Every structure is written in structure tokens, then in C-alpha cells.
Amino acid sequence: MMHLLMLAGCTAGMCALAAATERQQALWFGRLLSARSTRWLRATGWLLLLLCLAGAVRGWGWSFGLVAYTGHTSLAAGLVYLGLILGAREGRSGAR
Known part of the structure; x- marks a missing residue:
């Protein structure tokens, strides 16, 4: 169960970090997000990854x-x- 929670947390963190990039914002939202939203996404991603690290070290x-x-983040x-x-x-095939 701990492995699933760590994988879910790491995946959510990686998704937040991906959403903080300009390219993904343009693809997902059709526009660039504000600098505040981008910082929030980046901070959320790193916080989730750090919480997973703390949970892994505390549990194992x-x-x-x-x-x-390392395996879960990879x-x-x-x-x-x-x-x-x-x-x-x-997205590309649907535009045709």
C-alpha cells in the first residue's frame, strides 16, 4: 500500500512540475498561466516530491x-x- 501511495504522490508531483512549463500550459490550457499560478504549480510539485521522500525515509x-x-520518482x-x-x-490526430 505504501508503494502505491508513493507512486501516486510522485506522479502528482511530476504532473504539477510538467504543468508549470510553458509548453504544457499552452497545450493543456491553450494559454500561458500567470507567473503566480506557475510558481504555485512548481512549489506544489516539489512539495509533493519532498513529502514522498520524507514518507519513504520515515517508513523504510x-x-x-x-x-x-528513487525508483518511484523514476x-x-x-x-x-x-x-x-x-x-x-x-491532440495532433484530433485536429485533422
Whole structure:
């Protein structure tokens, strides 16, 4: 159960960090968000990742916790990246 929670938290953090980029804002929202919203998204993403790190270290200790955290963040980044690629393809094919 802890693994699923960590993966969900890391994925949400990575999504927030992706949404903080200008390119994704233009694709997802059709416009650039305000500087305040962008900062909020970036801060939220990093906060979620740090909370997952704290939970991993607290639950499993420094040795296994850091390894598990690294694996979860890598998997989350890959899932978000894959989602961005597939979303861009869907957006392109739907415009035809």
C-alpha cells in the first residue's frame, strides 16, 4: 500500500512540475498561466516530491527509503512523460 501511495504522490508531483512549463500550459490550457499560478504549480510539485521522500525515509529508513524513492520518482517521471507524448499525439490526430 505504501508503494502505491508513493507512486501516486510522485506522479502528482511530476504532473504539477510538467504543468508549470510553458509548453504544457499552452497545450493543456491553450494559454500561458500567470507567473503566480506557475510558481504555485512548481512549489506544489516539489512539495509533493519532498513529502514522498520524507514518507519513504520515515517508513523504510534511509537505506531502503532512498532506493524506493528513487525508483518511484523514476517510474512516475516515465509515466508522466509517456502521458505527455500520447496526449500530444491525440491532440495532433484530433485536429485533422
